[in-house]
Amino acid sequence: MAEKKTYKIAHNRKWCKNCGICVAVCSKHVYEMDSNDRQAIVNPQDCIGCQMCTEHCPDFALIVVEVRDE
Amino acid sequence: MRSDFLRLERLPDIWCPGCGNGVALRALLEAIEQLGLDPDKVVLVSGIGCSSRAPAYTAFDNVHTLHGRAIPVATGIKLANPKLTVIVITGDGDSSAIGGNHLIHAARRDVDITVVVFNNYNYGMTGGQASPLTPSSSITTTTPSGNLDRPFDLVNLAAGAGATYVARSGIYFTKHLVDHLKKAITHEGFSLVDTIVQCPTYYGRFNKRGDAAQMLVSQKDWLVLKSVAEKKTPEQLAGKVIIGEFVNIGRHGPAAASTMKEQA
Numbered sequence: 239m240a241e242k243k244t245y246k247i248a249h250n251r252k253w254c255k256n257c258g259i260c261v262a263v264c265s266k267h268v269y270e271m272d273s274n275d276r277q278a279i280v281n282p283q284d285c286i287g288c289q290m291c292t293e294h295c296p297d298f299a300l301i302v303v304e305v306r307d308e
Numbered sequence: 309m310r311s312d313f314l315r316l317e318r319l320p321d322i323w324c325p326g327c328g329n330g331v332a333l334r335a336l337l338e339a340i341e342q343l344g345l346d347p348d349k350v351v352l353v354s355g356i357g358c359s360s361r362a363p364a365y366t367a368f369d370n371v372h373t374l375h376g377r378a379i380p381v382a383t384g385i386k387l388a389n390p391k392l393t394v395i396v397i398t399g400d401g402d403s404s405a406i407g408g409n410h411l412i413h414a415a416r417r418d419v420d421i422t423v424v425v426f427n428n429y430n431y432g433m434t435g436g437q438a439s440p441l442t443p444s445s446s447i448t449t450t451t452p453s454g455n456l457d458r459p460f461d462l463v464n465l466a467a468g469a470g471a472t473y474v475a476r477s478g479i480y481f482t483k484h485l486v487d488h489l490k491k492a493i494t495h496e497g498f499s500l501v502d503t504i505v506q507c508p509t510y511y512g513r514f515n516k517r518g519d520a521a522q523m524l525v526s527q528k529d530w531l532v533l534k535s536v537a538e539k540k541t542p543e544q545l546a547g548k549v550i551i552g553e554f555v556n557i558g559r560h561g562p563a564a565a566s567t568m569k570e571q572a
């Protein structure tokens with residue numbers, strides 16, 4: 239049976255400008271803007287690896303890779 | 309996307325939070341990667357503007373020229389070394405206002421370069437003035453009561469001038485954009501991709517288009533695939549912009565030359 243794939247999100251805080259685009263394009267609510275209007279990763283476990291956030295981040299600040307444990 | 313295509317030491321870039329230029333640049337780098345081009349044989353040329361900063365963040369050879377003059381410089385590079393893949397990154401102002409003449413004549417000559425217009429519908433770098441692509445009625449610094457002029461349709465302009473590959477896409481539709489960039493780059497002859505990006509700082513703010521994320525996601529609502537648009541009435545298409553491939557024909561150059569020979 240196919241197991242649920244898991245993904246690791248690398249976020250480059252130094253390049254991120256907290257624009258909120260990843261929050262808007264992720265259908266799994268992985269991201270949120272926190273109370274200081276800073277981007278925060280809140281539900282990484284729900285990531286399905288669709289790459290919507292990485293492809294639309296204007297600042298090359300996100301990388302999402304599948305985690306494979308053999 | 310290959311991170312060695314970027315000059316990591318130059319990041320973060322100078323663009324405003326949520327500016328669409330970074331998304332368009334990423335799509336272009338993705339297209340170059342997917343085509344398997346030798347990075348040493350790719351040259352990016354730009355003029356002046358926020359969009360024209362893009363090549364400087366890449367590891368390819370690049371030339372940041374004068375405002376509007378990227379196309380003649382790119383033409384020279386291509387003539388000097390036809391083996392190079394020469395790509396121009398330009399803004400709507402850079403390509404259609406000050407550089408408009410270069411654009412139409414490079415299309416007329418069918419110069420084998422690819423022009424990628426990061427079209428944000430205004431002059432971002434200088435504070436949000438109207439460009440020849442600014443839609444009628446839009447608010448800009450120079451049209452505070454709404455733009456009285458009609459814009460060029462860049463696709464029709466390039467096609468009318470003789471471009472042999474013309475497409476339009478938007479950065480929300482990354483796969484569509486990457487696919488059309490790949491076709492434009494591999495096309496032999498003059499190719500242009502009108503790439504819709506957001507300028508949240510000026511065009512978006514002046515025209516109440518919401519924040520960067522809203523501007524980006526709203527492309528879903530006002531950009532319509534050509535195949536879908538063909539089934540719609542003009543009323544249904546009011547206020548929409550059509551994306552897709554509009555011209556994809558053989559080169560004018562050799563064809564014109566052989567016709568001349570036959571006539572002689």
Ligand SMILES: Cc1ncc(C[n+]2csc(CCOP(=O)(O)OP(=O)(O)O)c2C)c(N)n1
Pocket residue numbers: 356357358359360375398399400401402403426428430431432433434439
């Ligand atoms: C010869 C010359 N005229 C005017 C300018 C001022 N100028 C700099 S960028 C620019 C417009 C840029 O608009 P666009 O090409 O749409 O690019 P964007 O900044 O929106 O990406 C202008 C008018 C200049 N740098 N050089």
Ligand code: SF4
Pocket residue numbers: 249253254255256257258259260261277294295296297298299300326
């Ligand atoms: S899209 Fe990129 S720059 Fe914008 S908030 Fe998310 S990680 Fe930061």
Ligand code: SF4
Pocket residue numbers: 245247263264265266267268284285286287288289290291292302
């Ligand atoms: S890859 Fe898709 S699901 Fe995962 S965080 Fe990015 S947008 Fe959300």
Ligand code: SF4
Pocket residue numbers: 322323324326327328329358359428432433506507508509510
């Ligand atoms: S002014 Fe507009 S085009 Fe220029 S960096 Fe800011 S958002 Fe982008």
